Amino acid sequence: MPLERRLEFAAAFHRLLRERAEEVVGALVAEGHPVRVARWSLSAALDLTHPDTLAHARAAMRWEGEQRGRLVRLVRKPDGVVGLSPARNAPMLTALAAVPVLAGGNAVVLNAPPTVPLSTAYLFHRLVAPLLAGHGAPPGVLSVLCAPDRPTLRTWLASPDCDDVFFFGGPQQGADLARACLESGKKPVLELAGNDALVVWRDADLPRAADAAAERYHGSGQLCFAPKFALVHPAVADRFAALLHExxxxxxxxxxxxxxxxxxxxxxxxxxxxxxxxxVAGGAELLCGGESVDVDGAPTPRGPFVRPVLLRVRGLERAATLRAVAEETFFPLMCLVVPDAPDGPGPDAPDPDEGLLDALIAFVNANRYGLRNSLWARDPRVVDRFADEVVNGGVLKVNDSHIGTLPVLPVIGGTGLSGGAHGEANVPILRTTRLQGISIGPSSPEPSDPAQRTAP
Structure with a gap:
């Protein structure tokens, strides 16, 4: 099926999703997502198939030009059949990666999480499947299952008909799955975990930065690409801590x-x-939170909710030893890390902030995870250094919502424990296709000498 027709399917899905927005939000709320988190999920889903996103996909999927009298094409061809296992904490949004995967020309076998299948089943049965049929997709190009994860993954690995495994889950399970995929001749596309850093420089817009840091608590911190810890310039640490605490x-x-x-x-x-x-044992100060409570906020040891936790710790070296900073924390807990203030400069000393900036960039790059990072700073030199030197992570946000999404900008994808050895910012239509080069020579006879044929 031609690329344009496949992209038109994705565009039609975007229009239908916008039209049925309230139904989608209702399904998410019925599944247990707070309405504000549900609307954020819907916004991210719309960006995934936004017209500008599809325009970028069109340009990335096919290039054509002339070289030495030959027509040269660089085109991306589908991998084949993609088994997609969405995340249980955000099933609808992660399952919707199937739409650009289908637009790439693949078939998809989607396993809706048995514990939270409602929104995924609703979207694919009511919206995606009818649109595929209306655009002439053959029967079987989409299958939706609702089965236990581990035996389903084993089935995909054993099947000669499965080409890619697109998996959302934990780092250890993802690492084991990557090895099994390579042994089975499958391509692993892994979305595993996040331990995102949010950096606040001395000239930051502190109220807006505090708003972004508070996104940590959306879904009680059970979003992989919410900020997990903040690195705050010591000159503004007290003011920022007070704003975030509030x-x-x-x-x-x-x-x-x-x-x-x-x-x-x-x-x-x-x-x-x-x-x-x-x-706390490692020297962090507890500013608030930590109690188990019920839905009315009353303390109880068996309460399913946890009052949001805010910690503060001084020193990068000490912070690196704390699990609250070094590990993915999939619950409502954030640690503010305040580096030690640099010594006052002498009359001929360089700017002491230069060393602090070096240390913060090094700390971010040393993170074993690599999903998203964000920076709040006005100084163009600081912004440029982060943009140029931070190599860890699939997405870097500057002076913007940490969890916010945009057309064209990847929603998921990362490095290290977030995406594995082959991890990067994840554009699903590209991650589940492969590049092919094509050269079409002229139909008229050419010299038989290869040296003449390739002469400039």
């Missing part, structure tokens, strides 16, 4: 249909308590 203390616990609620029940409550205890 925002965190104002977060309310309640039912998902409440438009002011962003917190959800926490799956890893015991791990949250362990990481909090480790941080």
């Amino acid at each position: 925002r965190v203390a104002a977060l309310r616990i309640g039912p998902p249909e409440d438009p002011d609620v962003v917190l959800t029940p926490v799956v890893k409550r015991a791990q949250c308590a362990d990481v909090l205890a480790d941080a």
Whole structure:
């Protein structure tokens, strides 16, 4: 099927998703997502198939030009059949990677998570499947299952008909799966974990930076690309901590249909308590939070919610030893890291902030994970250094929402423990296709000597 027709399917899905927006939000809320988080998910899904995103895909999928009297094409061809296993914490949004994968020319076998299948099943049965049929896709180009994850993955690995495994999950399971994929001749596309850094420089817009840092608590911190810790310039640390503390203390616990609620029940409550205890024992100051509570906010040891945790620790070396900074924390806990203030400069000394900037960039690059990073700074030199020198991560946001999405900008994808050895910013239509070069010579006879044929 021609690329233009496949992209028109994706464009039609975008229009239909916009038309059915309230139904989609309703399905997400019924599944337990707070309405504000549901609307954010919808916005990200719309950006995934935005007209500008599809225009970029069109340009990346096919290039044509003339070289030495020959027509040269660089085109991306589909890998074949892609098995897609979405994330349980954000099933609809991650499952919708199937739309650009289909637009790339692939067939998709999608396994809706059995614990949270509602929004995924709704979207693919009510929206995606009818659109595929209306655009002439053959039967079987999309299959939607709802089965246990591990046996399904084993089936895909064993099947000669499966070409790619597109997997959302934990780093250890992802590493094991990557090895199994390579042994089985499959391409692994891995979305595993996040431990995102948010950096606040001395000249940052502190209120807006605090708003971005508070995105940590969307879905009770159970989003892989929410900021997990903040590195704050010591000159503004007290003011920033006060602003963020005010925002965190104002977060309310309640039912998902409440438009002011962003917190959800926490799956890893015991791990949250362990990481909090480790941080305090390691010298971090607890500013607020940590209690288990019920849906009305009343403390109870068996409560499914956790009051949002905000920590503060001084020194990069100490922070690197804390689980709250070094590991992915999939619960509502954020650690503010304040580097030690540089010594006052002498009359001929260089700017002391230069060394601090070096240290912050090195700290971000040393993160074993690599999903997203964000920076708040006005100084163009600082912005340029981060943009040029931060090599860790699939996405870098500057003076913008950490979790916000944009057309063309990848939503997912990363390096290190976030995406594996082949990880990068993930554009699904590109990650599940492969590049092919084509040269078409003239139909008239040419010299038989290869040296003449290739002469400039």
